[in-house]
Amino acid sequence: MGYLxxxxxxxxxxxxxxxxxxxxxxxxxxxxxxxxxxLLVSFELETGRREWFRGRWRTIALxxxxxxxxxxxxxxxxxYVRGKEWLDAINIGLWIGVVALLEFEVRRPDAAMRHRGRxxxxxxxxxxxxxxxxxxxxxxGEWFDxxxxxxxxxxxxxxxxxxxxxxxxxxxxx
Amino acid sequence: xxxxxxxxxxxxAGLFGLAGVPLRCWQFATGHFRSQIPRHALAxxxxxxxxxxxxxxxxxxxxxxxxxxxxxxxxxxxxxxxGIASTIAVGFLGCSYVLLEGFLLTARRRNGSLTxxxxxxxxx
Numbered sequence: 001m002g003y004l005x006x007x008x009x010x011x012x013x014x015x016x017x018x019x020x021x022x023x024x025x026x027x028x029x030x031x032x033x034x035x036x037x038x039l040l041v042s043f044e045l046e047t048g049r050r051e052w053f054r055g056r057w058r059t060i061a062l063x064x065x066x067x068x069x070x071x072x073x074x075x076x077x078x079x080y081v082r083g084k085e086w087l088d089a090i091n092i093g094l095w096i097g098v099v100a101l102l103e104f105e106v107r108r109p110d111a112a113m114r115h116r117g118r119x120x121x122x123x124x125x126x127x128x129x130x131x132x133x134x135x136x137x138x139x140x141g142e143w144f145d146x147x148x149x150x151x152x153x154x155x156x157x158x159x160x161x162x163x164x165x166x167x168x169x170x171x172x173x174x
Numbered sequence: 175x176x177x178x179x180x181x182x183x184x185x186x187a188g189l190f191g192l193a194g195v196p197l198r199c200w201q202f203a204t205g206h207f208r209s210q211i212p213r214h215a216l217a218x219x220x221x222x223x224x225x226x227x228x229x230x231x232x233x234x235x236x237x238x239x240x241x242x243x244x245x246x247x248x249x250x251x252x253x254x255x256x257g258i259a260s261t262i263a264v265g266f267l268g269c270s271y272v273l274l275e276g277f278l279l280t281a282r283r284r285n286g287s288l289t290x291x292x293x294x295x296x297x298x
Contacts (some may be wrong), residue, residue: 003283006276076232104215116216131227150231154273157224160197164217 003097011041015034017148028079032059032092036152039099043159068101087133091149098156101126105163117134127153185261187268188239194271195236198278202229210282221281228274235270239263 018033025033042065065099073092080089101123105112112119201207202225211221242263246256 003279006279012278113214113216115221119216120219121222122219125221127223127227146257150273153227154277157227158181159279160220161211161217161224162283164212164214164220165281165283 007044007158010151010158011037011044013151014040014148014155017144020144026079028076028083028085030087031072031079032076032088033148035069035076036095038069038072040159041154042069043102044068047159047163080153087136088153091130092135094126094133095152097122097126098130102160102163105160119135181265182210184268185266187272188264188266191232191236191267191271192198192239192264194275195232195267198274199229199233204210206235207278207282224277224281228270232270232274234262235267239267 014037018037021029021033042062046062073096077092079087080086080092094102101119130153134146134153138146139147207221211217239260243260246253247262248257
């Protein structure tokens with residue numbers, strides 16, 4: 001129960017940050033934040049509420065939302081590059097890497113287990129990069145960006161441990 | 175009003191963190207959680223990685239809160255707004271401690287409440 005409250009609190013705080021970016025950030029920041037929030041919620045729904053997505057239209061809605069989020073991310077990345085906001089552009093790249101690994105973990109769990117050494121090395125590099133970016137923002141006095149980055153790290157760490165817990169269920173069942 | 179409430183919550187969590195962070199560090203160091211996390215190697219390795227990610231800022235925030243409190247309370251003269259820095263430091267510790275506890279809650283969770291995620295992993 002406490003676990004669900006924690007997850008809900010993290011998502012609520014991220015939604016507040018997205019609202020702040022929508023209200024007072026640049027267009028790229030708003031698109032970036034909104035896209036990641038959509039992806040996080042879709043991951044949560046797909047892993048925790050799988051039975052909700054049995055119907056054709058619901059599956060189409062979920063995939064449509066993801067496609068829209070991907071398009072928003074591409075637009076945000078292009079905006080960052082054009083505005084020479086390199087930290088934000090690198091941040092998007094690293095998060096795309098994390099999500100790609102997560103997708104791989106979900107869809108090919110056996111392959112992830114077989115190559116766990118490489119898998120962990122890439123994960124370490126990606127998360128180290130993200131921590132580095134959060135620290136850079138903190139050192140530059142951009143505390144809101146640093147706080148937002150830390151919150152995203154916590155959200156994805158939680159999601160990843162959650163997925164691995166489910167993976168355990170699957171492995172022990174077979 | 176809401177600001178006061180949020181700061182109070184953060185400081186309260188920080189006060190718990192003053193005792194909780196060294197305890198959690200000790201538990202990580204002695205492998206206390208080993209039996210409570212998923213057994214496969216990938217989960218263990220990922221847990222190890224995220225543990226470092228969560229424990230390091232907590233340990234730093236704990237040390238800083240303690241240092242600030244000692245400096246504030248050791249101040250005998252010309253101490254404008256003594257205690258403010260300690261309160262802020264303890265508040266920051268509270269924020270990071272809540273994230274640490276939330277992470278542990280997720281990692282150690284038994285999957286009784288799971289509703290269908292394991293099916294997701296077998297669909298291929």
